[in-house]
Amino acid sequence: MNLRGLVSLFALCAGCGRAEGAREVTLRFWAMGAEGEQVAKLIPQFERENPGIRVRVQQIPWSAAHEKLLTAHVGKSTPDVAQLGNTWIPEFEALEALTPLNELIAQSNVISGQSFFQGIWATNVVDDTVYGVPWYVDTRVLFYRKDLLARAGWRDVPTTWADWRRAMLDVKRILGEDSWPAFLPTNEWAQPAIFGMQTGSPLLKDRGRYGAFSDPEFMRAFLFYLSLYREGLAPVYGNTDVANVFQEFERGRFVFYITGPWNIGEFGRRLPPDLQDAWATAPLPGPSGAESGISTAGGASLVVFRESDHPAESWKLIEYLSRPEIQVQFYQLTGDLPPRLEAWQDTILSRNDKALAFRQQLDRVRPVPLVPEIESIMFKLIDYAEQSIRGGVPPEEAMRRLDAEVNQMLEKRRWILERRTASAR
Amino acid sequence: MRAVTIERQVARAGWLFLAPALLLIGFFFFLPAAAALLLSLTDFDIYALATLDNARFVGTSNYARLLDHPLFWTSLKNTFYFALGCGPLTVLVALVAALLVNAPLARFRTFFRTAYFVPFVTTLVAVAIVWRYLYHPTYGLLNYTLGVFGIAPVNWLGDPTWAMPAIILMAVWKNFGYYMLIFIAGLQAIPRELYEAAELDGAGAWRRFISVTVPQLGPTLVFVGVVVMIGYFQLFAEPYVMTQGGPLKSTTSLVLLMYEEGFRWWRMGFAAAIAFVLFVIILIWTLIQRRLEPKAA
Secondary structure, eight states: OOHHHHHHHHHHHHHHHHHHHTTOEEEEEEEEHHHHHHHGGGHHHHHHHOTTEEEEEEEEOHHHHHHHHHHHHHTTOOOSEEEEETTSHHHHHHTTOBOOOHHHHHHOSSOOGGGBOHHHHHTTEETTEEOOEEEEEEOOEEEEEHHHHHHTTOSSOOSBHHHHHHHHHHHHHHHOTTOEEEEOOTTOSHHHHHHHHHTTOOSEETTTTEEOTTSHHHHHHHHHHHHHHHTTSSOSOOTTSOSOHHHHHHTTSEEEEEEOTHHHHHHHHHSOGGGTTTEEEEOOOBTTSGGGOOEEOEEEEEEEBTTOSOHHHHHHHHHHHHSHHHHHHHHHHHOOBOSBTGGGGSHHHHTOHHHHHHHHHGGGEEOOOOOTTHHHHHHHHHHHHHHHHTTOOOHHHHHHHHHHHHHHHTHHHHHHHHHHHHHHO | OHHHHHHHHHHHHHHHHHHHHHHHHIIIIIHHHHHHHHHTTBOOOHHHHHOGGGOOBOTTHHHHHHHTOHHHHHHHHHHHHHHHHHHHHHHHHHHHHHHHHHSTTOSSHHHHHHHHHHHHHSOHHHHHHHHHHHTOTTTOHHHHHHHHTTOOOOOTTTSHHHHHHHHHHHHHHHHHHHHHHHHHHHHHTSOHHHHHHHHHTTOOHHHHIIIIIHHHHHHHHHHHHHHHHHHHHTOOHHHHHHTTTOSTTTTOOHHHHHHIIIIISOOHHHHHHHHHHHHHHHHHHHHHHHHHSOOOO
């Protein structure tokens, strides 16, 4: 074949390829960890319902997700749709990487703000603009040993801090020196942050310009948190110091454990059958009763990236994944709790007594401040809290140091905000 | 006249031969290093990724901030603690192991040589899991053994005073095999006649070691010493997988701090400044070491 023939053959092929490709759109969808593994099973139905759209699910490990998304943004190779931890949304908003969804939501008959838990929906809204649709929720509740608590003379989980502390002291008495009523890993920020939100601390003040950790509200929470370690009610352990949490829980080496929904499945699998009736979950106690028992509004959302060439098709995928019946299927596949109120009416969820505490807790969740720096600030919170827990730095001093460093970390944000208001003027 | 042209031609040929290597080094080493130096003079961060307008030229203020950053001093101290504790220990263990394996009386040489070398080629993550079990406060083998001698259990990785020694112990075990191999090569290069002559002169085993082995091993010692220290100043993987820098930041090294600042929080300007400080430290240390150690041939 001569050169001319070859060229015309190529042209022909390119032509036929285009003719077919014009009707078919391939979406790139990044999902993390277990979700990435399981969501692929929900895709065939979506592709059947939408013949012109194909979805390529790419599974990203959680540990590398943040870096990969950032590098993808810099390299302009972001996916069309992605799962995003909801504390990351302000950060990617600051990068101008996400598509605003307000108009799409206004036209949608599947998704509206009212059909989701309010605290969870709020994590996706930055300055009145919605950037993500909640996919599953993650909040912290109390996992506890019913049998041991009963032996200490407590039929129910206390709802106030004062009673909770009293219950822990009673538990300590029957367990002995080698065991602890509560396990609060010293390297998790959720616990001190939650206690702080419960006493009404905003964590950051002045629209996220300065830290509020040395203010009276947070100090009250921090002193309570600290007292649990000081009085021997919680071990000074990080979560890497305990080789097997489930084993320790089984042996009754601790009775209360503040943790998230993934542990419903884990506790079910890892604890022996005869212990399955002995453990339960309950909403968090608060400083002044159940109403003040606030928890974090965590979880992941689905977002459309600005660089996407197919925002309309991407939105269709998000709408599909947000349908209540699909969310129930997703719950069955992953154990991830759905963020939509309707999905909880399904019997599979409403009959699960261990999930019930989460349902109650979800009415009382609040997001951590929506600023891009929040994750690094929360890790600083652990560092300085640890100085008091392990290092003997006075609590007031530790929180003052924390605020000083947080204020320095927020310097750039203050500069950006000031410049923005200056240019608006 | 002619000599000059030839000289010039030779010089030109020399540059020509060097060119590919220089080009590669320039492109992949000097250029990025220069870019990083520039980066360290800005406050490049997550906001700057959105638009470059958000990056500010801040002069040396990243370095100034570093000086009153409490974590910088902690990690600097930890890095020196690790390097100075682990470096000499590794060299010593490697040398002793090399002498043992190389001894004329030793049996099963290949077996031991392989056994000592295996940790070096095993992936650190796998090794870390095993060591985490060894160090476990209640079920660990180490505390069990101590218990036999009536010593109270130690929370190895959870106690700020013991975490770094625990990391050092693991790092020595993990790395000495490689340097042992280099020492074995060095030992085998020592001419046998020297030992024979020393023996005829009536030198005992210790005397032979001090007067023959050590001086003959001089260049190898210098090499191992420098390479060990350069490697250990860049401590990263061990704390990253074992302790994440905790407890109480007692195992946070400079490189771990740099990684966290740069790749976790994306404060690239600040991270670049840490990198340059580390570079200067290693440079100075290597120069000092070269002065202190016996003159290499």
